[in-house]
Amino acid sequence: MSVVPTTIAPEVEAAVAGFMLTQAQMTEVVERMTKEIKMGLARDTHPRAVIKCFVSYVQDLPTGKERGKYLALDLGGSNFRVLLVDLKSNTDIDIVSKSFVIASSMLSGPGKDLFDFIANCLADFCKEQRLQGEAIPLGFTFSFPLQQQGLTKGILVTWTKGFSCEGVVGKNVVALLQEAIERRGDLKINIVAILNDTVGTLMSCAFTSRNCRIGLIVGTGSNACYVEKTVNAECFENYQTSPKPHMIINAEWGAFGDNGVLDFVRTPYDRIVDKVTPNPGKQTFEKCISGMYMGELVRLVLVDLMAKGLIFAGERSEKIQTQWNFQTSYLSDIESDSPGDFRNCSKVINQLGLVGNHVRDKLHLRYICEAVSSRSAKLCSCGLVTLINxxxxxxxxxxxxxxxxxxxxxYHDLLMFHMTKLLRPGIKFELLESDDGSGKGAALIAATAVQNQASK
Ligand SMILES: Nc1ncnc2c1ncn2[C@@H]1O[C@H](COP(=O)(O)OP(=O)(O)OP(=O)(O)O)[C@@H](O)[C@H]1O
Known part of the structure; x- marks a missing residue:
């Protein structure tokens, strides 16, 4: 029987050492992020702040009594979705949804084409659901940095996550959607709210869990929102006079570090990834954390070690040399193998056009994946602890x-572990997986918006 090696070669260890954040570095990240969040909230410093802390105009958490049928649109990453959400009770919610793939050419084409595509998908869906005649309220989950000026007005600040459509930055996205709907002329749609997916996630969890105060996304991108005191949300015009005590703040934490304050935890591989994105120099924190980039980070380490003959020695693979070819789902596959077993790992290696005859190479590949995913979870923990504090x-x-x-x-266990270590003793927290947060959350915000409109 062959003995499975368990030790990592010093050269491999050295290559990924930069990903292994220490407790002191994490504490420093929390301190720096706290400063940046305060800058985003304050009127004077907001214009130059990197963590923008945008006002969401959502001041009411769900009561649990919201009811009715709402349409929701979800645009923010790899897929675009249209949903019909029927809030029947707080435990009985019917959701019918349809996903549409956004052609990669559309990601960088004219904005008008993107919004026409969204309106067409909406029309298809309404036809299928026989909703053409009804003006059902719609909540638009739009997960890019938005400077909101009201619940139905949001100016796109910048595209992220691979999008770069022309003619949208600086415009009110709700108006662009409304215009596309009007160009068709066959839909009666009442857009009552635009929201970030983090806000939808917070709302949907708060519908059943009264203690929910933070919404977090770790998907294509990463971002979080939290419940702030209205008096601290200085960019809200009524921050001193609003009768409502709270405001959900969309932190847009992905941009943390765009001013260099995270350079002390970045690796040379992060700098290479940044250069090949459509938004170099932007979304520094997000690029260390989220799904769009984790696979590429692993690939870059692998390519580096292969060039030095330290892993898969003597093997060549076109696939591994190609940008973005190492999917982030591979990290989950590889780390799902039980220790000493490399079944998933071997599959991934073969998919990448490698043979991988040596167990030590598999051990090293897993070690690299663990380094990248642990750093992601550690930084996310820092962000959550900052918001809780x-x-x-x-x-x-x-x-x-x-x-x-x-x-x-x-990922869940890593967050639990690192948050516990970073938080003051005695603070209780739980992490809840949100089920269809964007859709449910959009419906809940639409329900409150309709109610608020009616009571005016
Ligand atoms: N099994 C997996 N393990 C880890 N990451 C995965 C897995 N499957 C997909 N991903 C990554 O998750 C990302 C997609 O995230 P998600 O499905 O949450 O959708 P999204 O709506 O596009 O993202 P966002 O919410 O950031 O807008 C992709 O970058 C993908 O690489």
Whole structure:
């Protein structure tokens, strides 16, 4: 019987050492992020802040009594979805949804084409669901940095996550959608709210868990929102006079580090990934954390070690040399193997056009994946701890969505472990997986918006 090696070669260890954040570095990240969040909230410093802390105009958490049928659109990553959400009770919610793939050419084409495509998908869906005649309220989950000026007005600040459509930055996205709907002329749609997916996630978890105060996404991108005191949300015009005590703040934490404050935890591989994205120099924190980039980071380490003959020695593979070819789902597959077993790992190696005859190479590949996913979870923990400390509460639930959190075998446990180590003793928290947060959350915000309109 062959003995499975368990030790990592010093050269491999050295290559990924930069991903292994220490407790002191994590504490420093929390400190720096706290500063940046305060800058985003304050009127004077907001214009130059990197973590923008946008006002969401959502001030009411769900009461649990919201009811009715709502349409929701979800645009923010790999797929575009249209949903019909029927809030029957707080435990009985019917959701019918349809996903549409956005052609990669559309990601960088004219914005008008993107919004016409969205309106067409909406029309298809309404036809299928026989909703053409009804003006059902619609909540639009739009997961890019938005400077909101009201619940139905949001100016796109910048595209992220691979999108770069022309003619949208600086425009009110709700108006662009409304215009596309009007160009068709066959739909009666009442857009009552635009929201970020983090806000939808928070709302949907708060519908059933009263303690939910944070919404987190770890999917294609990463971002979080939290419940702030209205008086601290200085960019809200009524921050001193609003009768409502709270405001959900869309942190847009992906941009943390765009001013260099995270350089002390970045690796040379992060700098290479950044250069090949459509938004170099932007979304620094997100690029260290989210699904769009984790696979590429692993690939870059692998390519580097292969060039030095330290892994898969003597093997060549066109696939591994090609950008973005190492999917982030491979990290979940590889780390799902039980220790000493390399079944998934071998499959991935073969999919990448490699043979991988040596167990040590598999061990090393797993080690690299663990380094990248652990750093992601550690940085995310830093972000969550920053928000919990900022709210100064002792008991909190966090609603979480996104494929990285959902499918990575250790992500939840890593967050629990590192958050516990970073938080002051005695603070209770739970991490809740959000089920269809964007859709449910959009419906809940639409329900509150309709109610608020009616009571005016
Ligand atoms: N099994 C998996 N393990 C880890 N990551 C995965 C897995 N499957 C997909 N991903 C990654 O998750 C990302 C997609 O995330 P998600 O499914 O949450 O959708 P999204 O709506 O596009 O993202 P976002 O919410 O950031 O807008 C992709 O980058 C993909 O590589």
């Amino acid at each position: 900022k709210m100064n509460i002792n008991d909190v639930s966090v609603g979480i969505d996104g494929s990285v959190y959902r499918f990575h075998p250790r």
